[in-house]
Amino acid sequence: MSSATSLSDENVPGPLAGLRVLEIGTGTNAPYAAKLLGDFGACVIKVEAVAGDSSRLRGPFPDRRVDPEASGLFAYLNANKFGMVADLESASDQEAVLALLSRCDALITNLPPASLDRAGLTPALLRQRFPSLVITTISPFGPDPVWGNRMGDELVTFAMGGLAYSTPGIPDAADDREAEPPLHPNCFAAETLAGLIAANATLAALNHRASTGQGAHLELSQHATVASLQHRDVTTYSYLGGKYERLLNPITIGRMPNFYLPCRDGWVTVAAPMVEHWDRLVEGMGRPDWAVSERFATPKARTENWIELRNRLIDWTATLTGEQLFEFANAQQLPIFPFHSVRAVTSTDHLRARNSLVPIEFGTRSAQMPAAPIMMRRSPWSLRRRAPRLGEHDTSLRTQGWPQAHRDHRWAMPAAPAVRSTTGGQASAYRPLAGVRILDVGQFIAIPFCTLWLAWMGAEVIVVESGRRMTSRSAPPFLPGLEGNPDASGYFNLLNAGKKSVRVDMTTTEGRKLVRALACKVDVLVDNFSTGVIEKLGLDYESLRRENPGLIAVSCGAFGRSGPMRMARGLHSAVNLYSGVADVTGYAGGAPRILGGVLPDPLAGTYAGFAVMAALTERRASGVGQYVDLAMYEAMMTLIPEAVIDLSLNGIEPVRAGNRDAQHAPHGIFRCKDEGDWVAISVRDDASWQRLCTAIERQDWLSDPRFSNATARCDHVAALEAGITAFTRERSAKAVTEILQAQRVAAGPVTRVDQLLTDPILSRRGTIIETDHPLVGKRAQLGLPWQADTGAFHYQRAPLLGEHTREVLAALLGLDDAEFSRLEQCGALA
Numbered sequence: 001m002s003s004a005t006s007l008s009d010e011n012v013p014g015p016l017a018g019l020r021v022l023e024i025g026t027g028t029n030a031p032y033a034a035k036l037l038g039d040f041g042a043c044v045i046k047v048e049a050v051a052g053d054s055s056r057l058r059g060p061f062p063d064r065r066v067d068p069e070a071s072g073l074f075a076y077l078n079a080n081k082f083g084m085v086a087d088l089e090s091a092s093d094q095e096a097v098l099a100l101l102s103r104c105d106a107l108i109t110n111l112p113p114a115s116l117d118r119a120g121l122t123p124a125l126l127r128q129r130f131p132s133l134v135i136t137t138i139s140p141f142g143p144d145p146v147w148g149n150r151m152g153d154e155l156v157t158f159a160m161g162g163l164a165y166s167t168p169g170i171p172d173a174a175d176d177r178e179a180e181p182p183l184h185p186n187c188f189a190a191e192t193l194a195g196l197i198a199a200n201a202t203l204a205a206l207n208h209r210a211s212t213g214q215g216a217h218l219e220l221s222q223h224a225t226v227a228s229l230q231h232r233d234v235t236t237y238s239y240l241g242g243k244y245e246r247l248l249n250p251i252t253i254g255r256m257p258n259f260y261l262p263c264r265d266g267w268v269t270v271a272a273p274m275v276e277h278w279d280r281l282v283e284g285m286g287r288p289d290w291a292v293s294e295r296f297a298t299p300k301a302r303t304e305n306w307i308e309l310r311n312r313l314i315d316w317t318a319t320l321t322g323e324q325l326f327e328f329a330n331a332q333q334l335p336i337f338p339f340h341s342v343r344a345v346t347s348t349d350h351l352r353a354r355n356s357l358v359p360i361e362f363g364t365r366s367a368q369m370p371a372a373p374i375m376m377r378r379s380p381w382s383l384r385r386r387a388p389r390l391g392e393h394d395t396s397l398r399t400q401g402w403p404q405a406h407r408d409h410r411w412a413m414p415a416a417p418a419v420r421s422t423t424g425g426q427a428s429a430y431r432p433l434a435g436v437r438i439l440d441v442g443q444f445i446a447i448p449f450c451t452l453w454l455a456w457m458g459a460e461v462i463v464v465e466s467g468r469r470m471t472s473r474s475a476p477p478f479l480p481g482l483e484g485n486p487d488a489s490g491y492f493n494l495l496n497a498g499k500k501s502v503r504v505d506m507t508t509t510e511g512r513k514l515v516r517a518l519a520c521k522v523d524v525l526v527d528n529f530s531t532g533v534i535e536k537l538g539l540d541y542e543s544l545r546r547e548n549p550g551l552i553a554v555s556c557g558a559f560g561r562s563g564p565m566r567m568a569r570g571l572h573s574a575v576n577l578y579s580g581v582a583d584v585t586g587y588a589g590g591a592p593r594i595l596g597g598v599l600p601d602p603l604a605g606t607y608a609g610f611a612v613m614a615a616l617t618e619r620r621a622s623g624v625g626q627y628v629d630l631a632m633y634e635a636m637m638t639l640i641p642e643a644v645i646d647l648s649l650n651g652i653e654p655v656r657a658g659n660r661d662a663q664h665a666p667h668g669i670f671r672c673k674d675e676g677d678w679v680a681i682s683v684r685d686d687a688s689w690q691r692l693c694t695a696i697e698r699q700d701w702l703s704d705p706r707f708s709n710a711t712a713r714c715d716h717v718a719a720l721e722a723g724i725t726a727f728t729r730e731r732s733a734k735a736v737t738e739i740l741q742a743q744r745v746a747a748g749p750v751t752r753v754d755q756l757l758t759d760p761i762l763s764r765r766g767t768i769i770e771t772d773h774p775l776v777g778k779r780a781q782l783g784l785p786w787q788a789d790t791g792a793f794h795y796q797r798a799p800l801l802g803e804h805t806r807e808v809l810a811a812l813l814g815l816d817d818a819e820f821s822r823l824e825q826c827g828a829l830a
Contacts, residue, residue: 014041015618032195038080070363072645083388088119142221159680161226166596208432224785337574373634430791431458449605455498503802510828560631579636586656
């Protein structure tokens with residue numbers, strides 16, 4: 001990694017080399033969006049306020065000594081950037097920023113609208129002055145008429161977006177409503193998610209600009225971001241209604257067994273949801289009498305008797321260590337996985353083999369940090385320069401402008417090419433990925449979620465599936481009376497909206513030939529099979545690229561396609577436990593818990609979407625595609641850079657602290673008057689603390705030495721929380737929110753997952769969408785969490801099984817009726 005002092009960025013590797021990005025932001029979300037673009041080759045200039053980015057004071061610091069030039073979080077978020085300081089209310093500094101914007105491709109900012117207005121940098125003004133500029137703005141709630149000017153932060157948006165209520169998440173669940181409130185992990189989860197999705201939105205708009213010359217203003221709500229990733233849980237309430245239950249139950253958990261259980265030396269997930277899984281589990285346990293009894297003979301019986309089943313399995317797991325259970329799982333090919341602490345996972349051979357951690361310099365020290373979670377074979381990410389010192393490049397950037405980076409032709413704006421996608425759409429629809437064709441052979445959530453968003457952005461997505469072996473189409477929920485109907489699965493329909501379905505049986509020779517032929521006619525192939533399966537199907541990248549040199553192939557797996565654990569199987573729960581995220585999630589003094597929303601899947605799917613768009617960008621310059629390997633655990637590790645860096649730097653392991661923050665108080669989720677009613681409250685500075693005391697009429701706290709500053713409040717947090725709870729227990733969450741927000745204190749009601757589909761903020765911004773399916777009718781779901789001023793996204797329903805088989809095979813492979821009939825007769829289209 002080079003010194004940050006040099007302004008030379010010649011011959012930068014990465015798929016985004018030549019892209020120029022200006023970041024005006026603080027904290028995590030905007031800096032993380034710009035970091036992703038910079039890690040993959042973009043030239044990024046970071047503009048900080050005179051006081052510096054807030055993450056400079058967050059740490060972790062060497063030896064825990066506060067130093068704004070030695071913050072681990074700042075170093076992680078801002079490597080690969082040049083830095084300058086600007087007072088955006090100064091006319092000369094405004095001109096300096098405008099000069100940089102005049103030669104810029106994208107601006108990413110999380111400054112409030114009022115700050116942008118005072119700086120003369122409102123999106124409307126910038127769009128007029130720089131029509132080809134892509135502007136991405138991030139805010140807690142977007143320009144909502146009620147919430148647009150309210151206070152929101154990491155905790156409040158996480159809670160209002162539904163993720164706190166669904167944490168602990170399946171197969172974990174709360175056992176006690178009072179003792180286990182809705183839970184936030186000890187990391188910047190919501191902000192990181194918002195940054196990732198802002199980077200995706202920016203890349204999509206740049207792709208659109210490459211064909212139209214048109215810039216865009218992209219407006220992203222962090223609250224909508226958190227909500228939009230919860231498709232799995234939202235599906236149940238779209239199809240069946242009801243109220244989300246946080247306690248362990250078969251409706252929230254799904255097929256049994258799927259449990260989070262104690263073992264001899266820790267915790268382990270035991271998942272055998274499919275019939276073949278259960279059969280292998282029973283055989284591996286030696287066919288005990290209870291397991292082969294009628295009480296557990298069918299999936300229905302196992303669900304009905306789930307409490308007894310859980311207790312029986314605890315009797316078994318309690319006799320074995322996590323390592324023994326993992327070895328058992330590998331032998332039986334089962335998704336059973338033990339908990340790993342951050343210390344344990346960061347010392348594994350697998351992380352070393354994949355270079356999942358990389359050294360980072362800050363101050364006079366160095367530490368390990370999470371690497372980028374995307375391995376692009378031809379144009380990998382790189383760590384080229386440390387984070388800048390405050391104002392380090394100020395003089396050079398003001399006098400010389402942008403660094404002399406190689407500016408290649410991929411960022412030119414040619415005339416629009418012919419669009420070959422046959423996907424329908426309204427003329428006013430915003431389809432930044434129109435013309436991109438994707439073959440989707442993925443299973444369950446991660447890859448279907450990836451291609452769902454890509455389809456909504458205009459890509460033509462072709463799903464290959466078979467009626468002989470259905471995965472997500474066989475998964476509930478189903479509408480009453482349509483149980484088992486492959487076209488009525490809510491799970492499938494909400495994750496595959498806007499796609500085409502081709503029915504091909506890949507277990508047949510002719511079926512495999514068909515899919516391989518399709519792979520030679522598309523831009524992108526995506527899969528999340530277990531390692532080795534794609535090769536057995538004849539779809540290995542090395543052979544395909546000889547016939548389709550422009551092909552981009554993305555493989556997504558729990559542990560990636562390389563390293564000693566590449567053959568291991570793992571569901572979302574295993575990824576939670578292996579990534580270290582469970583180690584920072586939990587109640588004070590309690591066990592590690594699993595994050596809600598089956599989050600590894602939509603998170604990994606979003607990273608896969610970023611990888612697709614980055615590879616498409618590189619292909620515009622090179623003309624050739626590449627292979628991308630994405631490990632879900634590496635995606636999850638991007639949520640916990642503080643924990644990884646603090647352990648590496650100071651040897652300090654993370655602490656599970658419930659909803660408390662180590663540096664600010666109060667910071668928590670508090671019980672309100674009504675059953676299941678909670679409110680999130682976050683105070684991050686002394687001014688907010690004073691306003692809180694005024695709001696709840698506790699001015700006496702202002703002279704109480706226990707609460708005199710943030711450190712004192714953290715030291716006496718139990719007493720502080722008791723006082724706040726006395727206030728909240730007498731009121732509804734809505735009432736508490738209104739009282740605190742009136743005093744500019746960040747607060748918001750904790751939203752249940754089933755409430756997301758009627759959330760007024762999401763409804764007003766158009767994030768709640770509706771599709772009309774010929775079998776299940778109109779169903780609500782959550783759409784993309786950002787809006788573009790260039791048009792609205794066009795949402796379409798999910799396909800029926802095999803609905804587009806004849807259309808696609810005729811259009812892409814030239815199959816006539818006679819050949820189609822022959823393939824039907826030989827079973828290739830079953």
